[in-house]
Structure formats: C-alpha cells, structure tokens
Amino acid sequence: MSFITSLKIEAALDSTYGKGLDLALSGGVFDCKETPSSIEGAVIVSGTVEGSYGQAYQTRVSLDLDEQAVLAYSCDCPAARNYDGMCKHEIALVLYYLDAIGIAGLPRPGTYGTQATRSAGGAHSKTPAAPRALPTSSQIANLLSTLTQQRVDEVARTRHRHGTEEAELNLEPADFDVSIIPPSSPYGFDGTLCLRLKVRHGKASYVVKNMGDLVHAWKTGAQVTHGKNLTLAYLPANLTERACKLLDLITRIVDTQQALFSSRWQYMQAGRGTDIKELPLSPVDAIDVLDLMQGESIAFGFGYSYGQGGDLVCQVEVLHGNPTIEAEVRPAGDGGFDLRLPSNLQCLTDDERMYIVDDSHAWRCSEEFARASAGLFSSLLPARGTLHIGTTDLGDFCRTVLPTLRSCTHLEGAEALDSFCPPVPEFSFKVGMEDGEVTCQATVAYDDWRASLYEPQRPGQPARDLVAEYHVQDIVEEYFPGGAQVPGFDESDDELLYILLTDGLAELGELGDVMVSERLRAIKAQGSPQVRVKATLKSGLLDLQVDASGMSPRDLMLFLDSYKRKQKFVRLSSGDIVKLGDSLREVNALAESLGIDAVQMAGDGVGLPSNRTLFVDALLKKASGVRLERNAAFREVVRDFDTFGDADFDVPASLNGILRPYQEEGFRWLETLERFGFGGILADDMGLGKTLQVITHILARKEAGSTLPSLVVCPASLVYNWMAELARFAPQLDAAAVVGTKAARTAVIGAATSHDVLVTSYDLLKRDIESYTGIHFARVVLDEAHYIKNPGTQVAKAVKCLQADARLALTGTPIENRLIELWSIFDFLMPGILGSMDSFSKRFAGPVEAREGDSTHRLQCMVAPFILRRLKADVLTDLPEKNESVVYARMAGEQDKLYKANQDRLALQLQHENTPKEFKENKLKILAELTKLRQICCDPRLFYDEYAGASAKLDTCMELLRNAVDGGHKVLLFSQFTSMLTLIEERLAAAKIASLTLTGATSKEERARLVDTFQTGDVPVFLISLKAGGVGLNLTAADVVIHYDPWWNVSAQNQATDRAHRIGQTQAVSVFKLICQDTIEERILQMQERKHDLAESVLGGEGVGSTTLSREDVLALLDHEAE
Secondary structure (H helix, E strand, O other): OOHHHHHHHHEOOOOHHHHHHHHHHOOOEEEEEEEEOOOOOEEEEEEEEEOOOOOEEEEEEEEEOOOOEEEEEEEOOHHHHHOOOEOHHHHHHHHHHHHHHOOOOOOOOOOOOOOOOOOOOOOOOOOOOOOOOOOOOHHHHHHHHHHHHHHHHHHHHHHHHHHOHHHHOOOOOEEEEEEEEOOOOOOOOOOOEEEEEEEEEOOEEEEOOOHHHHHHHHHHOOEEEEEOOEEEEOOHHHEOHHHHHHHHHHHHHHHHHHHHHHHHOOOHHHOOOOOOOOEEEOHHHHHHHHHHOOOOEEEEEEOOOOOOOOOEEEEEEEEEOOOOOEEEEEEOOOOOEEEEOOOOOEEEEOOOOEEEEOOOEEEEOOHHHHHHHHHHHHHHHHHOOEEEEOHHHHHHHHHHHHHHHHHHOEEEOHHHHHHHOOOOOEEEEEEEEEOOEEEEEEEEEEOOEEEEOOOOOOOOOOOOOHHHHHHHHHHHHHHOOEOOOOOEEEOOOHHHHHHHHHHHHHHHHHHEEEEEOHHHHOOOEEOOOOEEEEEEEEOOEEEEEEEEOOOOHHHHHHHHHHHHOOOOEEEOOOOOEEEOOHHHHHHHHHHHHHOOOHHHHHOOOEEEEHHHHHHHHHHHOOOOOEEEEEOHHHHHHHHHHHOHHHOOOOOOHHHOOOOOHHHHHHHHHHHHHHHOOOOEEEOOOOOOOHHHHHHHHHHHHHHOOOOOOEEEEEOHHHHHHHHHHHHHHOOOOOEEEOOOOHHHHHHHHHOHHHOOEEEEEHHHHHHHHHHHOOOEEEEEEEEOHHHHOOOOOHHHHHHOOOEEEEEEEEOOOOOOOOOHHHHHHHHHHOOOOOOOHHHHHHHHHHHHHOOOOOHHHHHHHHHHHHEEOOOHHHHOOOOOOEEEEEEEEOOOHHHHHHHHHHHHHHHHHHHOOOOHHHHHHOHHHHHHHHHHHHHHHHOHHHOOOOOOOOOHHHHHHHHHHHHHHHOOOOEEEEEOOHHHHHHHHHHHHHOOOOEEEEOOOOOHHHHHHHHHHHHHOOOOEEEEEHHHHOOOOOOOOOOEEEEOOOOOOHHHHHHHHOOOOOOOOOOOEEEEEEEEOOOHHHHHHHHHHHHHHHHHHHOOOOOOOOOOOOHHHHHHHOOOOOO
8 A cells, every 4th residue: 555545544534635735735844854763664754834824733643664654643733633534734744755755756847845854874865955934924914914904095095085085075975874674694593683784975875785894994994985986985074973973883883793703713714794784783783773863764674583585674764752552452262362463563672772663663762661661562562463362361461461551552452351350469467566576467358358468379269469469478577587477576676676666667558558556556766866975174074974865864874785785776664766876886985985884974974084175075076976065164175275376375585586386386285285284295207396395395384483393304315415405495494414323313313493404314214213202393204205115114114103293205206116105105194094004905006906997086086185296398398308219139149048048947947836825935036037137138247257258238338328428428327237337337448438337335425526527527427326326316417318227117217317307407318228129128118118007097107016026927027928
C-alpha cells in the first residue's frame, strides 16, 4: 500500500485529503522537521501548518518509511479534536514531507521547495529551501481592512460634502418610510415582527437592502448607493430629525443583535446577522419605533403566525389614545359561552407601555388602561376570532376576566353572564383576649353560606374565591403569627400587641367587619412620650431630673428600666402599651456617659459636679424627643463658654501687642475655665505659644489679686526654658525653679507662698511629693502633659496628689496611642468626670476604637468644652508651607537576606504560638525581635557588629544630606537609635560635612550651647535623638527635617518636625521620612495613618489606637497572615 492510499484511508472525511493537498500546494506548511523514531524504519515529522483564518497549528505525524504507512498523528486544530481520522493539516504535513524527501511528489509542475531536515547523516535528507514567510494573522488583516475602509469612507464623505453640496441645496432632507410587518422568510419562531425601511430623498425612493450597512454608514458618515438615482451620505445634515432618531434606535437594535449573533457563532466570517433588509424586532423594539413615529403613518402587517401567507398590510396612523374595542359574549350550545373579539387587532406590550393596532390606527394606550388590560389583550387577541368558555370555568371567568372586559371594551351580551357570577366573599373578624392569648376568629361568607376562613373547600360549597381568601389569611397571620386552634399570640408579647392596636385592627377593618372584646378595647397604644430633662445648676452642683408627659414617676421608672433591658415596648400599670422611642435612647446615653442609672433621674433626681454642665447641654440640646429645661446659672455657663473669645478679660498691659489674636483667645479660654472652677487641656499645635498663653493667664490672675502660688510641672529639659520665658514675658512674677540638691529643693518648696510661680520637673516632683503636702496652689500646670498618659506610673499618681484650685494641661498630643491616655489627663484635671478607668474603658475606649454606635459623638460632647485645639494651618496664615514626603530605599544583597531571614524566623515562631497566653509570655522577646528588624532596616551594623555590607537607607540618607547642604539648607535629622546617629556622624565626617549631635546623655547646659550654635552658626546638620530633642527646642534655622526611622505613633515625629516648623520660621520646611520598602517600616507607616484617622474622629489630633500588639498585629507587620 502506498502512502497516498494510506492518507486517503486515514482522512477524517472524504474531502479532507483534497483540502490537505491544496494546503500543501499553496505553501501552508512551514518549519517542517524530521526526528528519528524508536521504531525501526520509522520517523517523526513535525511542523507548523496554516489554518483557514490565519491561525497556525502545531502538527506531528509518525511514518513507517519501509512499509509506507501512517503510524500516529496529532494536531491542535479544532477538527482534530472533534473528528476521528487525520485532519487536513496532518495530511498536508505528510504530503509536504514526502515531496521533500522524494518518496511521493506533489502533482504540479515545477519543483516544490522544501524546509524538511533530518538528523545528521539521515538517509532521506535533502538540501532545505529558504524559509517561507508566515501569513499575516487574521486579526491584523481584519484591522488593516477596517482602517482601509475607514479611509475610503472619509474620502467619500469629503467628496460628498464638496462635490455635491450645491446639488443638494435645493433638496429636502432625506426621510424613511417605515413598515412593521411579519417576516417574509423563516426566523424560527412565531409572532415575529420585522422593520423594513424605504429611504426617500426628493423624488427618489428605494428599499434599504442591508440594515447592517445602513448602521455602518450612519456611524461613519459614509455614502450608500441605494439605486441609480440616489446616493446618500448619512450625515445628520442630510436627514430629518426624526430620521436621525430612528437611525439611532436602529443602531442600538443592530448592535445588540450583532453581539448576540457573534456570541452564537464560532467564526465571525459567517456574517453579522443583520445583513438583511428586514430587521427582526422584539416587542420592546417595536414599541420604541412606534413611539418615534407618533403622529405619522406607517405600514403595519397583520400575520397569524410565521410562514402563513396572505398577510394584510395597512397604512396606520400612530397616535395616543385608548381604542374602542367591540366584544361580544354569546351562549354556546354546550351551556358555555363564546367570546368574540375583533380579528384585526394586534397587541404590543412591555412592562409599562402598550399599543393596540387596528386597520387604521396604532393606539398608544394610557398607563392606566395598559396596566388593567395588557395581560388580557396580549393573551386573547392573538387568537383572532372566537374563544370558548366552558361551563366549569364560567365562575372564574366572571370573577377575574369579565370585570376587565367590561371596563376596557364595549361588551355586548355580558348581562347573560350575571347569573353565573359567583358571590363576592365577605369577611369578618372577632379579636379578643382569653386564657393568656390574643386571638382572631376569621369568618368568610358567600351570601347565606358562612364558615371559618380556614374551612377547607368541599363539594356542595359555593364557588369560593380562594385567591381573595388566601390574601386575607396572609394578613391575619401577619398580625396573629401563632395560636393552636385559631391564629393568635401570647398576650405578654407587647410588640405584637402594639402593632395590632396601631396597624392591624385598621387593616382588618378595610377587609371586613371587626369585633374587638371589651378587655382588648380598654388597652391603649401610645407613642413615645415627650421626655423632659430638668437641669438646675446651684452652689457648684448640677441637679438632673427626668419626667415624661402623662406618666407617673412609677411608670416613668418602668419606662426607663424597660429601655435598659433593650425592650421596644413597655406595658404601664394601667395596661396601656407605650413604644420606646429615641428620647429614651438619648436619656440612657446621657446616664451611661455620666456613669449613673437613668432610673435614678426619674425619682428625686441626681446631683453631679458642675463640670458636667457643658456635656449635658451638648448632648441634649439637639436630642430627638427630649426637651432640656435649664435654669439661669446653667445657661450662663453655656453662654460664657460659647462666647469665651469675646469675654471681658483684659490682657495684662505689659503684654499688650505681644500676643497674637488666637493667643488672646486662648488666654480668655483659660480665664473662663478658672472662673467656673474647671480644668482643661490647651492642645494647640506645636509651636503656637502655649507657654506664653499660660504665663499671660498667671500674670492676669496675679494682677487681679490672687495671692496663692502657681506650680508648673514640665520635662527636665524645659525647666530653664520656662524660667527664661517667665523672665522674658512676665518679669514682675517671682518665679523659682525647684532644682538642685534635695535640701535646696525642699527649701524652695517650703517657701512656695513667697513666690508667684514654682517650676519643677516630673522626675523631681515624684521625688519631692511629700514636701508638697499641705501646700495649696492657685493652679497646677502640666506642660507636655502626655508624661502622665500612663495612669499607673508614679509620676501620674504624684501630680494627682497636689492641691490646687485649678488644674491645667498643655500638650499638642493629648492622645498618642490609646484613649486611656486622655482619661488619665482628665483624671488629673477634674477627677471623676470621665468615670473610673474601668468604666471609661467599657463605655468609651473600647467602643470608640471599634467605631461602635455613637460612642465617639458622646465622648466628643464630654471632653470638647475642656480642650482648646488650634492648628497652625488655621491660625498662622503667615507660617511657611510644610511639605511632607516619603523617600523609599530598597534593600539588596546581604542586607536584604539578613532582614528576610530574621522576618521569616519570627513569623514562624509566632505561627507556632497559637494561644494568647503563649504570645503574652514571649511578648518582650517578640518586641525585641521587632526592634532588631527595624535596626536592620536602618543599618545592620546596629545589631551585627561584623557586618561589612552596604546599607540602602544610609546611602539614600547621605544623598539627601549632600543635596540639602549643597543647596544651602540646614537640616535636622532625627533617629530613635543613638548608635545610628554615630554611624551617620562618621559618614558626614568622611564627606567633610560639619554636624552637631544631641542625645539623652547631653547635659542641659550643653543642649543650650548646641541649639545656639546651630541657630546662629554655619553648621548645616543637627543630629538629634527623637526622645531627647522631640520637645522643648526652637530650631527655626533648619528648613529640612529628615526622620531616619519611623516610630510607632506619628505624634512623636510631628513634635520633632515642629522644632523647625513653628513661629519664627520664615522658609518653607521640607520633611522627609526615610522608609525601607516592603519591610516592617512601611507597615508602621500604615499603622500611623490608621491611628491618625481614629484620633481625628475624637478630637482632631494625632495618633490614637491601641498599642497593645496582638499576635495577628505582629504577623501583619511581618506581612504574614495568621493561620
């Protein structure tokens, strides 16, 4: 047997061999290769063969050259997957190969070039011909064709505009004659309507033969030759307005149908599905066309169904209105009735619109008419003739269909059906309370027949309207969802009873007669009453009392207690039911925030410290359903705090013209606080002069006759700064610093009453606290009050032991990490105002950090009156701009390997610690590991003494520093690691860049010298440890700030930044945060942003959020997920 015979036998179809031969002859085979087979005398031939539409298929055939037989074959074309036998690509490859090696030549003149190659020394190899070029992909070929056509269309449009403009000046715009007719050829489904168009321009008129081409011309503005007398460019200027709208609609229809057609065909070359002159229309499409043709005439075809001839086509006028439809009902011989409707009507409807088309009109029916009759006409009119109603269905017909026929048609003979109309059901309901249940006995009646609504239908009963009965059953069961024998519910269910009394009885009354028992009738359902809170401020105490309209104190207590138990309704002693409304929510929120029981306020009321006044006013003045009644003293406090900026407090004469307007406002706020005996936090942005505002207040009180001393407590580094500021702005005040030896400090404290101001540090106060016993101060001022943010520390406990008439706190960051820090400061200012620490955590800290309910709003109302916070951007319009940016460094080489090894080791350790207890036991070790990761980011030498590789961040930092110094800038560089500052100092020295260094080991005297040297000298770089230099320094000579490494909360970094960006700065300040990309540092930055967002929701400050790191938090920092 020859190879040719084998191929013909193996071919999948009879035509496959011929197609394969054509493909081989046309050069469709390329990259043909031969490799030896493991079978003796056999070879494997592989190659690429061109498909029908430009595709290229990988083909492989195994041949026995000795026996001239095909052993095996494969191809990745669709035909090879779907048919048994060889495809044309496999046959083409074999023929190409056989011709190349000379076994079987192809039947055509000339020599067929070859690309076949054999392994070295192959017996059948021939010299390969030059490689043939691959065909252009079908996608590119189609694109080129489309672009060429677009160019042709554009030329045609231009030629039309310039060449025929004058000829068309005297012609009217073109328009279309519209026909909606049954199809003239099969479409595979009945009832189809099609759109046919005839374009009319001047005297010429032609049928549109290709809807797809028409849409293409409209999209591109191309010309279409419709006939020898009409060539039209489809531009808006050449068409009537209605024709343009019609083309837009047809375009939408065609695009939709083309997309549907394409989705159903594997090969686009099969056509677009709209290359036809009759465009199939859905009912919605047909209605859209008719809406466009309002007021015009169209041709409309009436056909029974697809494929029947003799369809009637009429010219109909499209207009609004409801048609007069003649219908007739006649008795039939079998006892039933025949319904006759006009046979010349057609109904088109969608969800909202309906057309009824007759011989002369297409009626656009009203919405009301369409809603009532669309279902009826769309079902009955297609029958086009007489319909029969059998005797068994006469009752249902009269009940459901006949009313619509009577209202929407001119119906004759309907009176003959009156005797067949079933009785209308009448419902009655007996509602009462018995044996602990509220029940409803529902009855249905048809004339004289009466039964329970739940009586099953049985023979001999009248024809019941089961649909109406089921509807009533649903309503009954909605209000009576339980019950054993009859629908009902437990009478202790106040909510169901309230709903029944307010809504249910009325709805049942609309369905039929309702009888209500005397016991149930005696119960009244009341809406939520008006609640009144009486607030009386007298002798430093705030008395709060609650009452409600129409309620006795006992009922009010029951009312309030029910809300506490999360009930929605309450049964009063009278038996009436009251709905618990928003007013109780507000009263309960007030009580909860004040740490008292709401029920207590319903009796004789409760007495509270006067500092709760502003909170009560803020929370209740806009509360829904609550009326706040305030006495004159209460209103005075609120008024004075609302207008403290205009208060009649004079700035001391010696400071006139020195304070800025916002500082004068801050001074008056402090005066207002002290007037009413309140404490407060002056939380102005760093650098806004909080110290000056307090000095002004102390001096004003001294001049007003105050004889008691003031005590200022601040960080040790700021003691002499306070003394200098007091000497500068208020030299008339006798100020003394509590410093030196124990004996010296004791002497100064003992003589406190002979001084106006004492200034001490937190650390010394803690040591000397016993020496302050018995000393009463006019006021205690805590500067950088976040030093007492941890309420459990000795220093926090010490400051709370001091005796003073007023207590003030200064800090730009009242919340650094957790809300409990705010509680600690307020516990110093006004003990008890935020409740105990445990209750604050439960009522505020947890809910606020979890963003639950209105907890944030309530906390704001409580603390906002006692916090004055202004931002630089709001008050210092002359302060230069601050530009912040993040500079990323990417670790590589040895540094990257070290980091990833330590990160993965820590993550693995955490994933094996599956319980909170295990995590807590190793927490210190884990924090140390996190610090190690941060050190590796900074420079691995901070942890690995022998490390000799590069540091990506240090190299980036040096580049920043060189550019800044070369540009004439002065730089502050902050880091938490003093050893990192040493490394940077060494690199600066090597680069011959002068620098200064300040750390916690720097003495106070040396600090002052370094600051003065930097401010007045030529040293361009100041290296500062974050904790030692983040507060209390004025370094406005710098205009560039670099944060070498991120800290857990952003406030510490912002405080450091504001050493430069503060009053006195005349240049824009650039702030750079150096971050190693894809490391713990980048995720710390994200954590800072989350903290900042939460703090802004409470007081508009810096970071807040729990610093208590969970196992999941640490894994997130390591970019690992918990298992």
